[in-house]
Structures are given as structure tokens and as C-alpha cells.
Amino acid sequence: MTARRIGLVAWHVLKQNVRDRVLYSIAAFALLLVAAALVIDQMTAGQDLKIIKDLGLAAIELAGVLMSVFVGVSLVAHEIDRRSIFNVLSKPLPRWEFIVGKYSGLVMTLAMNVAALTGVLYLTLFWMGSTSPDNVRMSWEAPATDPRLLVSVGLMTAELALLTAIALFFSTFSSSAMLSAVLTVGLFIAGLESDALRQFNLTVDAPVAGRLVTTVGWLVPAFSLFDVKTEVVHGLPINPGRIWFSLAYAAVYSVVAITAAVLVFSRREFR
Amino acid sequence: MAAIVRTEHLTKDFPAGFWRSRPQRALDDVSIEVPAGGVFGLLGPNGAGKSTTLKVLVGLLKPTKGRAEIFGRAPREVSARARLGFLPENPSFYDELSAEELLSYFAGLCGYSASERRARATRALDLVGLGDDRRRRLRQYSKGMVQRVGIAQALVNDPELVILDEPMSGLDPVGRHDVRQIIVRLRDEGRTVVFSSHILPDAELLCTRVGILAKGRVVAFGGLSELTASASRGWEVVFDGLTEDTASRLGGRVRRVTRITASRYSLEIEAAERPETLVADLSAAGASLVSVTPLRATLEEFFLQVSK
Numbered sequence: 001m002t003a004r005r006i007g008l009v010a011w012h013v014l015k016q017n018v019r020d021r022v023l024y025s026i027a028a029f030a031l032l033l034v035a036a037a038l039v040i041d042q043m044t045a046g047q048d049l050k051i052i053k054d055l056g057l058a059a060i061e062l063a064g065v066l067m068s069v070f071v072g073v074s075l076v077a078h079e080i081d082r083r084s085i086f087n088v089l090s091k092p093l094p095r096w097e098f099i100v101g102k103y104s105g106l107v108m109t110l111a112m113n114v115a116a117l118t119g120v121l122y123l124t125l126f127w128m129g130s131t132s133p134d135n136v137r138m139s140w141e142a143p144a145t146d147p148r149l150l151v152s153v154g155l156m157t158a159e160l161a162l163l164t165a166i167a168l169f170f171s172t173f174s175s176s177a178m179l180s181a182v183l184t185v186g187l188f189i190a191g192l193e194s195d196a197l198r199q200f201n202l203t204v205d206a207p208v209a210g211r212l213v214t215t216v217g218w219l220v221p222a223f224s225l226f227d228v229k230t231e232v233v234h235g236l237p238i239n240p241g242r243i244w245f246s247l248a249y250a251a252v253y254s255v256v257a258i259t260a261a262v263l264v265f266s267r268r269e270f271r
Numbered sequence: 272m273a274a275i276v277r278t279e280h281l282t283k284d285f286p287a288g289f290w291r292s293r294p295q296r297a298l299d300d301v302s303i304e305v306p307a308g309g310v311f312g313l314l315g316p317n318g319a320g321k322s323t324t325l326k327v328l329v330g331l332l333k334p335t336k337g338r339a340e341i342f343g344r345a346p347r348e349v350s351a352r353a354r355l356g357f358l359p360e361n362p363s364f365y366d367e368l369s370a371e372e373l374l375s376y377f378a379g380l381c382g383y384s385a386s387e388r389r390a391r392a393t394r395a396l397d398l399v400g401l402g403d404d405r406r407r408r409l410r411q412y413s414k415g416m417v418q419r420v421g422i423a424q425a426l427v428n429d430p431e432l433v434i435l436d437e438p439m440s441g442l443d444p445v446g447r448h449d450v451r452q453i454i455v456r457l458r459d460e461g462r463t464v465v466f467s468s469h470i471l472p473d474a475e476l477l478c479t480r481v482g483i484l485a486k487g488r489v490v491a492f493g494g495l496s497e498l499t500a501s502a503s504r505g506w507e508v509v510f511d512g513l514t515e516d517t518a519s520r521l522g523g524r525v526r527r528v529t530r531i532t533a534s535r536y537s538l539e540i541e542a543a544e545r546p547e548t549l550v551a552d553l554s555a556a557g558a559s560l561v562s563v564t565p566l567r568a569t570l571e572e573f574f575l576q577v578s579k
Contacts, residue, residue, distance in 0.1 A: 001382055008379040019367045082363045087424060090329040090357035091380040092349045270331040271285070271323075 005093055006101040013105025014112075017071060031120060049128060049140050053233045056121040057152055063117060064110055064160040065188065071109070072167025073180035075102045076265070080175070085270055096262040103168050103258055110160045118153050125149075142235035151243060152232045158250035159226035163188055165257035166221065172265040190216070191223035221253050273343075275432055275463050276305035276328060280337035283323055283487075297323040299487040300337070305465055305480070307431070310458050312474040312495075313467040314574060315484035321467035322360055324484070325436050328465075329357045341432060353381065356425035360436040360467075362417060366410035370396055370420050373409065374427050381428040395423040399453060415446040422453060433457055435466040439473050451477060475570040483577055490577045499567045505542045509561040510553055511535045517556050524549065535561065 040051050076099075079085040088098065122145055129137065129144030142148065166187055170180035190197065197217025201210030225246045231238045281301040284294035298320045305311045313321050326332040327339045330346035344351035364373050374392035383391060396405045399419040404412070412420065418438070425433055438454070439447045447470075454477050457464050468474050474481060474495075481498065483491040491498055505526065513536045518528050527539040540549060546563050554560065 005380060005382070008376065012376055015372075016365060016367060083359060083361070084364055086326075086329075086331060086359035087357070087362065087364070087377065087421075088380065089331060090352060090355065090359075091377060091428075092353040092382065093380045094349050269333060270326070 002094075002097060006097050006104060009093075009098055009101025010105035010108060013075070013102055014108050017106070017109040020071075031117070049125070049132075049144060050233050052124060052128065053121075053146075053149065054229060056117075056124065057149070057156070057229045057232070060114055060117045060121065060153065061156050061159075064114055064156060065163060067110055067113065068106070068160045068163040069167050069181055069184050069188070071106055072164045073171045073177045073184060075106060075168055076171045077175070077177040077180065080270065081177075089270065095266045099168065099172070099262050099265050100258065103165060103261075106164050106168075107161050110164065111157055114153060114157050114160070118149070121149070142233075146232070146235070148232050148235075148238070151238060152228050155226040155228055155243065155246055158247050159223055162221055162250045162254050162257070163223070165254040165261070169257045169261040169264070172261045172268065187220055188223060191221040192227075193224070194220050194222040195224050222249065225249060273307060274304040275307040276303070276311070276341055276465060277343075278303050278324070278327070278337065278339045281324070281327065281334050281339055282336035283320075283327060283332060284335040294335075297487055298327070301484070301487070301489050302337075303482045303489060303492060305463065307463050308458075308461055309479040310454060310464045310466070310477045312478035312481040313465065313484065314469065314471065314474055314481055314570075315467075316469060318486075319484040320487040321469075321484055322436050323487075325357075325434055325465070325467055329355065329434060353428070354431045356428060356430035356433045358421045358425045358433075358435040358438055360440060362421035362424075364409050364417070364420065364424075367408065369406050369408055370401055370412070370423070371405040373420065374424055377424045378427045383428075391427050391429075395427045396420075398426060398456075399423045400449065415442050418442060418446065418450070422450065426457075430462070432463045432465070435464065437468060438466055439468060439470050447473065471569075471571045471574055481570075483574060485577070491573070495570065499570060499573050504566040504572075505544070506540050506546045507562075507564045507566055508538045508540065508546050508549055509535065509563075510538065510558040511561050513553065513556075513558040517553070517558070539566065 036055065040048055040055070076085075079088065089095065125144045125146075132144075137144075163184070167180065167184040170183045171177065174180045174183070194217050197213055197220065200213040200217065201207070204210050225242075228238050228242075230236070278301050281298055282296070283298040284296050287293060287295040301320070301324060303313075303324075313324060315321050323332065327334055328341055328346055330352060333347070339346060341351050342354060346352065346355075368376070371389070371392050374395055375388040378388040378391040379385075393402065393405065396402050399422050401416060401419055401423065404416065409417065409420065418441070422435070422438065425435065435454070438450050442450060451473060454464055454466065458477075464477075466477075478495050480494050481491070482489055509531070512534050514534070515530075518530070518536050518538075521528065521538065524544070525538045525540050529537040529539075531537055538549070540546060550560050550563070
């Protein structure tokens with residue numbers, strides 16, 4: 001029964017998102033970036049494949065981050081704003097199932113979008129591989145349709161799942177979607193720089209501030225862990241241990257964020 | 272008869288703002304009991320605490336003090352809400368869904384299988400007269416239609432207890448009539464309906480029992496006829512064969528004399544006056560009694576009296 005209800009809430013979120021034109025516009029934005037890559041193809045020689053891979057992966061990530069933040073923070077806030085939450089929570093649905101269902105629905109949406117955009121990127125790369133002369137192909141550090149791109153995409157999906165959990169957490173206690181978005185984006189940016197934050201005490205001569213910033217560096221989610229774009233694009237080796245650690249890290253941190261969201265939401269009252 | 276809804280000394284405070292330490296009291300020591308079956312009206316002016324009471328009863332709000340129960344359980348227990356249907360005030364749903372999709376979703380939240388969901392959605396929409404419009408997107412619905420969808424979603428799990436917050440609010444006369452008919456049908460099916468309203472004629476038509484709230488407190492509670500009888504306005508006694516001279520000599524004993532025909536008069540006397548004495552006196556003067564009718568206060572008069 002629990003799995004069925006969570007699945008139903010998730011399916012409902014997915015259906016709403018598919019019907020929401022904002023998602024299409026973000027996807028269109030990503031497609032435009034891929035199209036821009038094609039233009040670059042006309043203007044560069046030899047370096048075009050790397051640029052397209054880099055730009056394509058960055059576009060997929062950016063589209064996912066925008067979706068994750070702006071849809072994530074409105075998942076619960078929207079229900080409260082339009083008061084549909086009154087109907088949902090008066091049903092025999094435990095609140096934790098509602099939160100987990102909402103989260104699963106958005107992660108499903110994100111995974112679908114990432115998969116679709118990755119498909120577009122692979123098609124673009126396949127076209128390049130099949131139309132480039134042999135001497136150009138020989139100069140590439142990695143094949144055009146390099147399956148290792150999927151490693152980057154997989155880690156990106158884990159990163160988006162974690163970001164969604166954080167956005168959802170903020171949306172459960174803040175009554176303003178904008179504030180939740182600002183907090184989520186702030187944490188995301190801090191997380192991208194978490195390595196630098198953790199080593200801050202080594203670079204400054206201020207023990208208290210150094211310790212404080214280093215502590216923050218350990219608390220914020222380490223989003224930099226998930227970025228293997230450089231390795232993938234340049235055909236550099238990726239340590240499998242890093243991949244598994246990153247996935248486990250995303251899973252654990254997401255569970256913690258969702259649990260915190262459930263605890264806050266379970267105590268919340270709706271006037 | 273066992274109470275299906277019960278509140279005991281229910282008190283609800285809301286924070287009044289960051290700088291104000293004293294909270295705003297929305298409900299103050301509210302104790303009510305609603306037996307199974309029939310229609311219970313929670314009445315009161317705006318801001319009296321009706322919606323707050325109902326939201327506590329469906330688990331959207333927690334009591335600050337006291338307790339609230341439905342089916343003998345706390346409303347926050349999922350099992351208690353399985354037998355409940357709730358319509359919030361001015362309901363709002365997902366515009367991008369059709370009514371059928373919405374109800375199917377809510378039926379699923381109540382635990383029904385995929386095959387049963389659609390059947391329940393269709394049945395509930397037919398009940399509120401929206402069967403033909405069930406595939407239209409909700410954004411195309413009028414306010415009255417959204418209200419009906421709200422009632423349909425409250426009935427999708429075939430609940431024993433239906434709680435409706437201002438179900439007639441914002442509806443035109445036809446819409447109000449239709450909602451009244453739905454409530455009557457639910458009552459006739461043996462369900463318990465609790466609804467809040469400040470539209471007193473509707474309550475008077477529908478309710479078997481009422482509770483009146485004012486400033487968060489219960490100021491009257493009980494059967495509708497008992498309450499209005501307790502606020503009796505006196506008696507109307509009609510005599511035939513009464514002469515104009517006799518009628519004019521009644522003076523201070525009657526509040527109002529109305530001549531109906533040449534020899535038939537309607538006399539209104541105060542509640543404290545015994546109609547038997549007047550009947551005896553006028554019968555001795557040759558008049559014959561036609562009828563004696565107690566003049567009961569309307570719910571509106573009673574409401575105004577107690578909510579001051």
C-alpha cells in the first residue's frame with residue numbers, strides 16, 4: 001500500500017511536470033546549447049569534439065540544476081499556495097509518503113530529461129564521428145560516442161538527486177519559494193567550492209575563521225565530487241572508487257535531507 | 272448514540288507575530304459532540320473559529336490544549352482519516368488535470384487499486400452532476416463546478432463522515448440548491464455531515480443539530496428545534512366570533528391584534544403570558560378558538576441573540 005501511494009504521488013508529479021511548459025523551455029534551452037555546439041563545429045578545427053562534449057555536458061547539468069532548484073522548491077510551496085495541500089493531507093496519506101513521493105516524482109522527471117538530453121548529445125557526437133575525416137578522428141583523445149560520457153551523466157544525475165533533496169528540505173519549512181531557491185542555490189555554490197572551503201584553514205592565518213570555514217566546508221554537500229567532465233572529455237582515467245564513493249555520498253546525504261524534510265513537514269500546521 | 276466527532280476543551284492559539292509574545296486565541300475551550308448520522312451545522316460569524324475547528328478535526332492543525340477526535344481517534348492518525356471526506360473552504364486543485372484524473376488520484380491516495388480508482392471517480396462525479404464534464408481540464412471549470420469537484424473528491428472514498436467547510440460559499444442560488452440536495456442525499460444515505468456556514472437559512476433547512484461559535488467560544492449547542500424553542504417569541508392565538516369592542520378592550524394583555532375577517536382576529540401574546548387564560552376569558556365572552564401557535568424565533572434571530 002505504501003509503495004503504491006508513493007508511486008502515485010510520484011507519477012502525479014511527473015505528469016504535472018510534463019504538462020508544465022517551464023520544463024519544456026528549460027529543455028529547449030539545453031537543446032539550443034547543443035545547437036550552439038554544432039555552430040562551433042563549423043568554426044574550429046580538431047578541438048570541436050571536446051568543446052561539444054564539454055558544452056553538451058555543461059548544458060545538461062545547467063538544465064538539470066535549474067529544474068532541480070526551481071521545481072524542487074515549489075514542490076511543496078505550490079501545494080500550500082494554491083491550498084490543494086488541504087485536500088491531499090486530509091486523505092489517509094501519511095505525510096512522509098507525500099514527501100518521498102514528491103521527491104521521487106521530481107527525480108524521475110530529472111532522470112527523464114537528463115536521458116533525453118544525453119540522447120541528443122550522443123546523436124550529435126555520432127553525426128560528428130561519422131562525418132569527420134580520418135585524420136581529424138585520429139587526433140581525438142577519446143572516441144566521439146565515448147561510453148564514458150555516461151559516467152559523467154550518471155554522477156550528474158546523482159548530483160541532481162541530492163540537490164533536489166536539499167531544495168525539497170528548504171521548501172518544507174519556508175513559506176517563500178524564492179527564499180528556498182536562494183538558500184538552495186547558495187548551498188549549491190558553496191558545495192561546488194567545498195574543497196576550497198575544507199582547506200581554508202591551511203591558506204589563511206586566522207585560526208578561528210579558518211576553523212569555522214573548514215567546518216562549513218565539511219557540512220555543505222560536496223557537489224564538486226560529481227564533476228568528472230574534464231576527465232571524460234580529455235580521455236583521462238577516472239578512479240572507480242571515486243565513482244562509487246560519490247554515488248554512496250549522494251545517497252546518504254539525500255536520505256539525511258529527505259528525513260529532515262519529513263521531520264519538519266510532519267510537524268507543520270496548515271492554516 | 273456514540274459520538275463520531277468530539278472535541279474536549281479544545282483551544283487553539285496562533286502566534287501573533289515575532290514581536291508579540293501573546294498569541295492570538297482562535298478557539299477557546301470548545302467542547303462539542305456530534306453523534307453518527309444527521310447533519311451538524313457549525314455556525315458563526317466570520318472569524319468565529321469555524322474553519323479552525325474543522326482543520327483541527329481533519330488533522331491540518333494541532334490543538335494547543337484539549338483534544339479533538341473523529342471515530343474515537345486523533346485526526347492525525349491515518350486510519351481515522353480513511354473514513355473521512357473533507358471539503359476545504361474555497362477549494363483549489365491542479366488546473367492542468369481533468370476532474371476525472373484528479374479524483375482518480377485522490378482515490379489512489381485513499382488506497383484503491385487502479386481499476387477501482389476510475390470507477391470511484393466516475394461515480395463521485397456523477398453524484399455531483401459533473402459526469403459529462405469529467406474529461407475537461409479544471410482550469411476550464413467555473414467556481415461552482417470547482418466547488419462540486421471539491422465535494423466529489425470528499426466523497427470518493429465513500430466516507431462515513433463528511434466535513435464541509437463553507438460548502439455554499441460563493442455559489443449562485445442554483446449552485447446552493449444543488450449542494451443542499453447533495454447534503455440531504457448524504458444524510459439520507461446515513462452518513463454524518465458536519466458543515467460550517469454563516470448562511471443561516473441553509474443551516475435551518477439542513478441541520479438537525481447546530482453549534483454556534485463566537486470569538487472562538489461555543490455560545491450555543493444542541494438540536495435546532497430545542498435552541499429556537501428556547502428563544503420563543505410568544506404565541507399567536509386566533510379566535511372567531513370576536514367583536515371589535517372585545518378586541519379593543521384586550522389592551523395590555525396582547526402584543527398585537529390583527530383583524531383577519533369581520534369577526535376573526537389574530538392575537539399575539541408574550542411568551543410569559545399563558546394562552547390558556549386568554550382562551551378561557553374570550554371563550555366566556557362568546558368567541559371560539561381557531562388555533563394556538565407558538566411563535567419560535569428563527570435561527571437568524573437566535574443567532575443574533577447569542578452571538579452578540
